[in-house]
Amino acid sequence: MSSPIHHHQFLLLGAGELGTAFLPHLSSLPNTHITIAIRTPSKYAHLSGPNTSLLSLDISGPSEDLAKTFANYSTVIICTGFGQPAGTITKLAKEILQAGLLRKEAGLGKLWFFPWQWGVDYDVTGDCGGLMPLFGEQLQVRKLLRSQAAQSHVTWTIVSTGIFMSFLFEPFWGVVGEEKAGAGFVVRALKSWEHKVTVTSVSDIGKTLARVVAGDVESEDRILYIAGDTVSYAELAGIVGRVTGKNVRREEWTTQHLEEELAKDPENLIKKYRVVFAGEGVWWDKEITVNYKLGMPLTGVEMYAKQHLAA
Ligand SMILES: NC(=O)c1ccc[n+]([C@@H]2O[C@H](COP(=O)([O-])OP(=O)(O)OC[C@H]3O[C@@H](n4cnc5c(N)ncnc54)[C@H](OP(=O)(O)O)[C@@H]3O)[C@@H](O)[C@H]2O)c1
Secondary structure (H helix, E strand, O other): OOOOOEEEEEEEOOOOOHHHHHHHHHOOOOEEEEEEEEOHHHHHHHHHHHHHHEEEEEOOHHHHHHHHHHHHOEEEOOOOOOOOOOOOHHHHHHHHHHHHHHHHHHOOOOEEEEOOOOOOHHHHHOOOOOOOOOHHHHHHHHHHHHHHHHHOOOEEEEOOOEEHHHHHOOOHHHHHEHHHHOOOEEEEEEOOEEEEEEEOOOOHHHHHHHHHOOOOOOOOOEEOOOOOEEEEHHHHHHHHHHHHOEEEEEEEOOOOHHHHHHHOOOOOOOHHHHHHHOOOOOOOHHOOOOOHHHHOOOOOHHHHHHHHOOO
């Protein structure tokens, strides 16, 4: 069991879908202050509270300044979302290492770093054969942390979450869709009906993160896995049928089909993601997860579907 930090000074970078979902869980921990860093604090005034304050910060700023800012916090959690220029997550990781050294010089405790890795298993996916340079960069950040964090007075924890639960049901993702004129639903398998996907709701990621930072699980310098659920596409189709009581048309999008679709439209990010999700590293057994080991009830696919699909 890790020894918990008794006074958390969190810096939460980004308050979008994920950062906002973390707030209620982190702010309810004892002896905690959360500083939310975003570019325009006036947009986020509603998030400030008794132990939550706002800081104007742009992660594209000079490294020296950012490292000095990061050094003021015991824990830095990155939730800045997609759409950052290539190299941003590496820049941030290097600034964190610099901040760790500044804390060491100042006689402060190690800096605990949760990098921008709330997703799949980048050790397995790599850069997906060149398809996903961002995933390749995620892997390089892991290598950097593994090789340099200890001497930089930094402890790191990566939390692999699978895709956000909501994403599985997004019409643009194309896996679960409603047919026209109330004719039921379509479920499309990526790769095959036996292939699986791990999904977690953003609130459950926050709930589990709070247990991690509270020291309820061994988390130092390692990758943790969580899962609201891990389902095969066959199971998903069964759930959609059961929950809606409607007809479910099943369509298999094989890897060959997904690659042909991408070849027609090679810059289409969603098509790239579908090819990636037909590959490995996108699911894991629930039994290896932190939430399973801690006996935490999280929202599974069937419960989420009941809340969002049932008439
Ligand atoms: N597993 C999945 O399925 C999945 C899917 C999507 C995302 N994710 C992960 O979820 C995380 C967050 O995603 P999200 O959807 O919550 O992102 P989001 O909703 O786009 O929010 C991004 C936040 O970061 C802030 N931000 C953006 N650029 C910034 C900059 N240069 N300096 C400072 N702040 C900046 C934004 O604030 P302002 O623009 O107001 O400054 C906003 O608050 C990411 O780590 C991503 O890996 C995972």
